[in-house]
Amino acid sequence: MGNAVLEIKNLSKRYNSQWALKNVNLRLEKGRIYGLIGKNGAGKTTLMRMVSGLSFPTDGTVELFGRSKDNGIENINRRIGALIEYPAVIGNMTAKENMHFQCLMRGLPNFELEDELLELTGLKDTGRKKVKNFSLGMKQRLGIAVVLLGSPELLLLDEPINALDPSGVIEIRNLLKRLREFENKTILISSHNLPELYQTATDYIIIHNGEVKDILTHEELEEHCKSYISIESTDINKLAMVLEKELKTGNFQVMPDKSISLYDLPGNMEQFGQVLYDNGVVVTKLAAVETSLEEYYMHVIGGDTNDGFVQE
Amino acid sequence: MMGLFRSEVYQIRKTLAVKMLFLFILLTSVFLGIRESGASYATEIKEAGWDYLLYGGGSLLSSMEDYSLVVLLAALLAGWMVSSAFETRTIQEAVCYGKSRTKVYLVKVVTYLITSFLMCLVVWTGGSIFIFIKNGIGTQEVVGNLCQWNYIAGMLFAGSLAYLSIFVICGVIAFITQKTSITMGICIIGIAFGFNIITALLPESLLKIVNYTPAGLYRQVLKMDVSFNDIIRTSCISAAWIVAICAAGLWKFKRTELK
Incomplete structure (x- = not known):
């Protein structure tokens, strides 16, 4: 078992006659940042939704921290934080009120954490501004702050840097690296911004048409991209x-x-x-x-060059 | 589970729409109550031969009989409190955090039912309180089979349960649709008008069955000649419906893929 935080075996998901995921096998080790790369509809969000409990697998198993999700997820899932598709924020509350709401829901006693996390994500000075008046990037930052409540050991981030300005992207990148280096957190992050993912992740998982095509470390990728x-x-x-x-x-x-x-x-x-x-x-x-990461990705999936990826 | 409840209460406190609605119905019912306790209104009632409305018990009955208002309140709150939680993803967040779907569902439904009931209570009593103060509760001749306090207590208890069986349908619809506008539409059009259309179209023999469903339960106790048996029977049937509909909603929610 070792340091496996997440172990997925033969995970499959079917919607009617369409397979969204097919026999996915993954093992995430503690203290690493995994970049999940795939085009729209590849199965990235589906995978994250099944790990977080929002969706049910057609086949296969998901083990978190060595325990199967079939045995009850209540205590296991408290060790993960998930930001899937859109941040869970309430528009008619301020950032602080949203954090307070989430603290209450989680049963966390430490309300000081709210201010710390808001400062960490650059939202400390939003004052009485309602979240419905936030920009998309600010909402995304608040979503990340919410995810960090309770100090989860595994973070599932589905395109967290979408809509962030360049400085915001750098802040989040540094934050994720800090979380990995100093708190030994494991992070699974999906993104279309391949150059950014290249700078952030320690490992890469390439997924295409519901199948994992390749899993490689940053060093292996550099070897391939020579x-x-x-x-x-x-x-x-x-x-x-x-x-x-x-x-x-x-x-x-x-x-x-x-x-x-x-x-x-x-x-x-x-x-x-x-x-x-x-x-x-x-x-x-x-x-x-x-060879860039994008070119390597194209090589792995054998696709065309226009697949909606950000190229910088 | 307490954490979920606390967060729900906190959210209600911070939801301007709910506070505005509460204030609106409070002011409206107080205004109507003041109007109904006036002399000109009393004359109008006497001329129509509805003497029982002059008293607190009758006024309460009249308020509770307004089915459309109750359904409107239930629909609005189902949309604002339940469906919107899916749109803001707070329910998904709770499930991701590891809160069991059963707890998430029960807390949401119970909070919604309590809030809806309290709103309705404000409507029913807000207007009647002035008539209670001015003309008293009523006389034994006004109601049929029960003494006045038993009549009011029974009407409130059983009538509330009967209406809760309708509220819970709105709540379950909200869980299924997960969209505020669709929930409100289905609840208002489907329940408010749908029930009336069904009762209008059904033959006499089948109407008796409707009286034992949420569509007609409230009529079993909101009447002048209600008996103790009516109250007990309606309360039990309403409670059974609430449990059954809740259970059906929970069964569905546990199998629903959350977006």
């Missing part, structure tokens, strides 16, 4: 043969567009070009490329 050389040629088979036999490298990939991505960067480009020329390889295009 630079490569893209080569186009009139005879791709000949090029591949030359790379294998003459340059003694198998670390390349033939892409769908009939180009070759070479991951072993040659130390001497002049010599490299000479070898290709001497073996009769006609190069039509040669470019040095760095």
